[in-house]
Amino acid sequence: MVNVAVVGGTGYGAVELIRLLNKHPHVHLKSIISHSQSGTEIKEVYPHLTNIINVQMNEWNIQGLSSDVDVVFFATPPGVSQKLVPECRKNNIACIDLSGDFRLTSQEVYETWYGTSAASEDYLQEATYGLTELYEQEIMNSKLISNPGCYPTATLLALLPIVKKGWVNVESIIIDGKSGVSGAGRKVGLGTLYSEINENLKAYKLGEHQHIPEIEQFIQKESGQETQVTFTTHLIPMTRGLMCTIYVDLNEEKTTEELINFYTDVYSQHPFVRVRQEGIYPATKEVSGSNYCDIGIHADARTGKVTIVSVIDNLVKGAAGQAIQNLNVMNGWDVTLGLKEIPMYP
Amino acid sequence: MVNVAVVGGTGYGAVELIRLLNKHPHVHLKSIISHSQSGTEIKEVYPHLTNIINVQMNEWNIQGLSSDVDVVFFATPPGVSQKLVPECRKNNIACIDLSGDFRLTSQEVYETWYGTSAASEDYLQEATYGLTELYEQEIMNSKLISNPGCYPTATLLALLPIVKKGWVNVESIIIDGKSGVSGAGRKVGLGTLYSEINENLKAYKLGEHQHIPEIEQFIQKESGQETQVTFTTHLIPMTRGLMCTIYVDLNEEKTTEELINFYTDVYSQHPFVRVRQEGIYPATKEVSGSNYCDIGIHADARTGKVTIVSVIDNLVKGAAGQAIQNLNVMNGWDVTLGLKEIPMYP
Amino acid sequence: MVNVAVVGGTGYGAVELIRLLNKHPHVHLKSIISHSQSGTEIKEVYPHLTNIINVQMNEWNIQGLSSDVDVVFFATPPGVSQKLVPECRKNNIACIDLSGDFRLTSQEVYETWYGTSAASEDYLQEATYGLTELYEQEIMNSKLISNPGCYPTATLLALLPIVKKGWVNVESIIIDGKSGVSGAGRKVGLGTLYSEINENLKAYKLGEHQHIPEIEQFIQKESGQETQVTFTTHLIPMTRGLMCTIYVDLNEEKTTEELINFYTDVYSQHPFVRVRQEGIYPATKEVSGSNYCDIGIHADARTGKVTIVSVIDNLVKGAAGQAIQNLNVMNGWDVTLGLKEIPMYP
Amino acid sequence: MVNVAVVGGTGYGAVELIRLLNKHPHVHLKSIISHSQSGTEIKEVYPHLTNIINVQMNEWNIQGLSSDVDVVFFATPPGVSQKLVPECRKNNIACIDLSGDFRLTSQEVYETWYGTSAASEDYLQEATYGLTELYEQEIMNSKLISNPGCYPTATLLALLPIVKKGWVNVESIIIDGKSGVSGAGRKVGLGTLYSEINENLKAYKLGEHQHIPEIEQFIQKESGQETQVTFTTHLIPMTRGLMCTIYVDLNEEKTTEELINFYTDVYSQHPFVRVRQEGIYPATKEVSGSNYCDIGIHADARTGKVTIVSVIDNLVKGAAGQAIQNLNVMNGWDVTLGLKEIPMYP
Structure with missing residues (x-):
């Protein structure tokens, strides 16, 4: 089993990650991290998780994470993961970032379009763009995935x-x-x-x-x-x-x-x-x-x-689903693990 | 593996059965039966099934079914299953009927409210009302389940x-x-x-x-x-x-x-x-x-x-999901098999 | 012509009043009052009013109003009109209040259910409940209408x-x-x-x-x-x-x-x-x-x-429309003036 | 007053015409024509018209129309108005056609794209394209308006x-x-x-x-x-x-x-x-x-x-509203007559 944490627990990206990770046979969700709702049970924010995900959300704590989890998913607003990913990488935790912080290779371009400062050059170079179908080889060998925008x-x-x-x-x-x-x-x-x-x-x-x-x-x-x-x-x-x-x-x-x-x-x-x-x-x-x-x-x-x-x-292939697809590739698993779903119609 | 057929292949009840049966570890969907669309591939009617369910819909054919399937699900309009269930039962095929044909024990009441003739008395008596949480014991011992209305x-x-x-x-x-x-x-x-x-x-x-x-x-x-x-x-x-x-x-x-x-x-x-x-x-x-x-x-x-x-x-606990829950009970399986899902939110 | 002001200019109640008052042959909209958006043109908040209502929103100012307008409509949150209506009534301006401030005759009941302090006893007694079809006689003789909830x-x-x-x-x-x-x-x-x-x-x-x-x-x-x-x-x-x-x-x-x-x-x-x-x-x-x-x-x-x-x-008969219906009754006009509309279907 | 008839009484285009014509100070709606619902009161098809439009729908009858109405609006499927417009024009009834039958000047192009036969050459040449803002002069002098597509x-x-x-x-x-x-x-x-x-x-x-x-x-x-x-x-x-x-x-x-x-x-x-x-x-x-x-x-x-x-x-400027705008131009009226509306927001 791979132990994972989700950062950004009250957003739609995070709650979709939780939905999909729950189907995954080789993943255990250890921790949900939310700065704004630390201490709250996730089911109070999302009653649809009642009796399924009985987890209290925590503050970010790299010591706790480094002993507990193998992979961290970031479903955070711009500017957050660029600060937290380095802490993870120094502790050898793999990162899959759903935000835009590591997508643009040029700091200057990032700063022009996002209007905030960019991630550091080292990590921009380490990051692999997680468009799974196109960059499977690179993803397989990476520990820092920048998940594409929708x-x-x-x-x-x-x-x-x-x-x-x-x-x-x-x-x-x-x-x-x-x-x-x-x-x-x-x-x-x-x-x-x-x-x-x-x-x-x-x-x-x-x-x-x-x-x-x-x-x-x-x-x-x-x-x-x-x-x-x-x-x-x-x-x-x-x-x-x-x-x-x-x-x-x-x-x-x-x-x-x-x-x-x-x-x-x-x-x-x-x-x-x-x-x-x-x-x-x-x-x-x-x-x-x-x-x-x-x-x-x-x-x-x-x-x-x-x-x-x-x-x-947009929340699956455009965010949480592709992130899990990348997790599968990083671990050498079948790319469809946890994702074999017939679309919900109607 | 239990082999199943779904009758009423072009309706929403049937397509929801197909979605959920596809998640079930012990079920194999052998046949989709549609009178109006016999001969058509299901993906032509429902493109969301492309590359997942590659099945041509068939006409009802009890000989074929009796050699192929263990359970038939009926997701048909009023008046249909009451004609086809007897054929199944004579061939020892279990039936789960999502229509209203076997829900009312009184023929008279059925005819008053549905405005068509009722199923035959024998089968009405054989049928078990599949409100799973309330009638689990009876369902366990039945081969003809009348799945409740939504x-x-x-x-x-x-x-x-x-x-x-x-x-x-x-x-x-x-x-x-x-x-x-x-x-x-x-x-x-x-x-x-x-x-x-x-x-x-x-x-x-x-x-x-x-x-x-x-x-x-x-x-x-x-x-x-x-x-x-x-x-x-x-x-x-x-x-x-x-x-x-x-x-x-x-x-x-x-x-x-x-x-x-x-x-x-x-x-x-x-x-x-x-x-x-x-x-x-x-x-x-x-x-x-x-x-x-x-x-x-x-x-x-x-x-x-x-x-x-x-x-x-309404399409899951009110129809297809409860039908599969009943299948689980009939087979002595864990009642949540194929149904362990976090609701899709938002 | 009757000159009117609308208080609460950025809410849906106010903008619906503006839409309907604009059809009224005997009404001139003199002023839109908004505390939060004072100084802003209404079309910046509601672009659909571009080229139709070219009005800058103002702060509440009883001196200005008393020389300019005959009737004030309040489309304000609880607790606001109870403070402003007395200023109007002292200046002989008629008031039509779309909020709940004057609907309950008992201050105690108001405070129990609304959780804030009630309007003063004098004005509660002066107010007429504007359920037009039922209380037409009373409305005809009133200068302070409490428009019913939806x-x-x-x-x-x-x-x-x-x-x-x-x-x-x-x-x-x-x-x-x-x-x-x-x-x-x-x-x-x-x-x-x-x-x-x-x-x-x-x-x-x-x-x-x-x-x-x-x-x-x-x-x-x-x-x-x-x-x-x-x-x-x-x-x-x-x-x-x-x-x-x-x-x-x-x-x-x-x-x-x-x-x-x-x-x-x-x-x-x-x-x-x-x-x-x-x-x-x-x-x-x-x-x-x-x-x-x-x-x-x-x-x-x-x-x-x-x-x-x-x-x-809810925004017409449940709010702005009934308010104008009451204005019609107060003025002895045909009750349908400005309100003769075929519903918009589909 | 101008007397008008609306053909195609059960469609959305016709019912939107009825809504807007009802606001027009110079128009009297004499007749609603529907082939499929002839003899039915319009309120049975559209209950929102109850107590407002008390009219029974009729079959097409050029004798009746020619003595009764000045203008006929066609809100009909392709292929209908091309047959009825000539009857009107021979009786000097002005026509405003909301269908595509008179929009394309080339019969060949019409037949390629619509897949049915085109209107006759004479009437195609008589028809004026009713994009009001662009072709106001031509519309003013025309008795056969082809109202643009949405x-x-x-x-x-x-x-x-x-x-x-x-x-x-x-x-x-x-x-x-x-x-x-x-x-x-x-x-x-x-x-x-x-x-x-x-x-x-x-x-x-x-x-x-x-x-x-x-x-x-x-x-x-x-x-x-x-x-x-x-x-x-x-x-x-x-x-x-x-x-x-x-x-x-x-x-x-x-x-x-x-x-x-x-x-x-x-x-x-x-x-x-x-x-x-x-x-x-x-x-x-x-x-x-x-x-x-x-x-x-x-x-x-x-x-x-x-x-x-x-x-x-799409139903107003893209259909019924522009048709009435054209009626205004044809009659030399203010172009906004019957159409002065604040959009309904929200």
Whole structure:
């Protein structure tokens, strides 16, 4: 058994980690850490855990952790894990960070987009980007995983296969992102009140979202070319689910069929990516509660544009599920352990 | 391994059975039967099953079934299972019926409330009512389980403990039922269109719902007294979840604390019923996707009335989950096999 | 033209007043008062008012108001209007208070249920309860209207006709209340976040809601009998709309038809109350955005109980609309002025 | 008074026309025509109209209409108005058609995209495209208005100002459309059931939507250039509201500020188009129930792309409201008659 701790116990990311870790045959959840709710039983904050997770939340305490746990998951706001990960690594505890603190390799870029100071250079270099399907080899050998953002996960799984092939004109990339509200976390705010979101559709943070440099970093890495992507985010009146509708120009003509065959092949050994047949596009509910990323592809003969529709559950493949998938890879386990779920439909 | 078939493959009850059976360590799903979609792959109807359940749906065929399966689940409209169960039983196939066909012991009552002819007397007598927590002994020895309706499940788990004690004035019972829309199934109709349900709240079938005689039958059985309950149903703009708010007069005075202690004790060996603390009432999302029935109790010192709030996921404890719980009991397995799930929150 | 001010400019009650007052042919909105947002243009808080209401919000200033306005509407939290109404009345400004500060005639009862100190005795005696259909005569002669709460509006319009007749056993009254989330106002809080409310159904404040004494006060007044009602409130995943499902025993037997005829007659001169035909029950969307209260009635021959379903838009008939209806009565205008709206469906 | 008839009485477009026509000071609704529900009172289909619209629906009857009405509104499925409009025009009845039958000038293009035969050439030439803000002069002199589609309305109001200026590279246009479900009408179907739409997000009809040729026709008209637009539609879990997020390359560089100033100027005499300030983007709820089209603009300095966000209520500015706006123009009335509404928020 691997003993784990979850930091950030009152947020949606943490509670989803708890839900999924509970299914894992080789994991024991030893500790839930919450600064704001230290001393409280988790079931008082989340009554759905009554009689299942009978744990009091604790303050961060590296001495206690180092004797107790093998892996720490961070589901914390920006700026937290960059302070705590070094303590863990010095005590040889593996870390899987769901926040953005270790995703950008450049401190300067991080500071521009996040508006706070970056993690230290050493740890940025140690961190491995945990987009499991793409970087399995690196993840296998890493003790510090930077788990991808939700929008970058849906975008990069949809784009990198053709970017790596050199088929994409990287100057043409437009990503129209649409997310359920749980992506905003459990922070209290006017903008996420029920009466403001329900029966409403909002665009937000045009050109300013901190997932932009994360997406660009990996497109550049895999294409070897500079790129600036156009990325718009929208808040959808639903709790879970995220879709990216991606528009690109190709450097060489491909039919829908060719692209579908190519993607099917690329992901044939990756059970969590499913490619839809021609003329069928995935819906977010078709992955709800699960670690799947489902992809639909349309190459338009009239316009020459390729449109890729990619959906995930933002809290699973976009956060907690992919974190556990990475844990599986780090431990050499079957990548689906604890994650073999039929999506919850309807 | 126990081999099972699911009949009614295109409805929500069947697809929820498929989701849950897939988690069960001792069950193999051999066959999905659908009259209307025979010959179609299930993933064409439900793309969320892509790469997970690669099964073509079949027509009903008792010869095929009798050599292949041990248990058949019926998730069919009224009037279907009463015709097919006899074929199964003659071939010694166990049956778990999620429809209402075998719930009412009186043919006359069935015909009054359902408006179609009842199952034959023999099979009505053979059938065991599968309210697991209450009738575990009988279920263990039965091969024909009549799985309770969703409203009766939430109501009877909340009421029968005090009814059996003789504490309830059975003439006072009022049940204000509230259900998510998936309870109406996947039938196409004007009343369940998104634009008719969203941002709307409807009362329906006052005094006419076919769950009324089902509830009354078991209150009468456990109290030894005739009863007519007042039961109103409401359609809530959500997909899953069901709440019954139940109002009763007691024959002897009890405080909230006494009642909570009593219920906690009654259900102490039943992991799927959870009783909330004083002043806390369960919400439907706290059981979403799970087999839990959560109960909150308030004895009002001012009015003398007792209010009990009972919530379930209508598709799980109210249908497919309780069916699998009954399968576990029938086979002498741990009652939680395949059902150990943290509810999906948020 | 009557000049009016609205106090509480950033809440949903105030913004709904602004929407409806804007349709009124004889009203001019002179001033919007907000303590927290003084100096801000209302369109910065509510962009939907862009180019329509170009008004900067002000601090409360009785000198300014007394020279400018004839009527002040208070859409403020508990405890505010009780301080400001006296200033208005001393300056001969009429007041319509949407808060609960002047609804309960007993200071002691107010302080028990609201947990803060009550308005002064003088003004409590001056205040007229603005349930328009029932108290039109008194409203006509009043300068201080206490606008009813949302749940009491739906409940009392449904109950008082038969209570006044002496038909109701007042000890039997059970009110199962269900409200959209806008009733909780625009206050930021964990409990009204989208992800907590969506796809969820909660019961809250059992036996503790401050609308209980308000309902009881008027049932007692009209029946001449002491009463304690059982009242449960539920939060429905929708923004607008409120339903009360009311259960009563009658002292004399009545059929559904007799009751429907009686109610139709009682409300024949009141255009905003509509009584449904036998077997039809109103849905909240059927009154959305409008000042209607729609009522459905079922007298159950089996159980002897009468069930009444009453729906309103909580922000209109339950707040801003009824306030304007009262303004119309106070001024001797047609009661429907500014309120003649077909509900917004779907 | 102008006497009008509405054809298609049971659909959402017709019922929204009825709601809005009822506010119009110069219009009298004489007749509601429904083939499927002829002989039924409209309140039986739509109980929210009880006591307001007491009208029995009729069969189409040109003799009756020609003596009774001045204008007929068609809110009918494709293929219907092309048959009935000629009867009206021969009897000198003005027509406002909300369907797509007269929008495309080329019969061939219509037949390709709609899959049924087109209206006759004569009437196609007589018809005027009713995008009010752009074609007010032509509408003023027409008796046959083809009311724009919902997506084309939001798109063309957002794009045509800069297209006419020649600023847009017309080969670069990408429109990411997102619509509430009421746009699909009140047709019964699996895809618009509540349980399929709620908590879900779907892309549909990629490259196949019949609004594509409509958008292209007017971009070509105003630019003088051939164009093929990339257009994707998504179904949003909400009833009303539509957003187009539009991506274009400009032929000459413009800042966000320059574009906002330009649009503000273009629409300064058009009260129903509102342009947001820099950094603010409109949300669909901010136009709910109203005839507004709200526009937000972002010119990205990093990527060189311009993103325009345009929102409408699909049933108002996208259908019934714009139809009445056109009626106002045809009659030389103030364009806002019957449409002066503050959007319903929240």
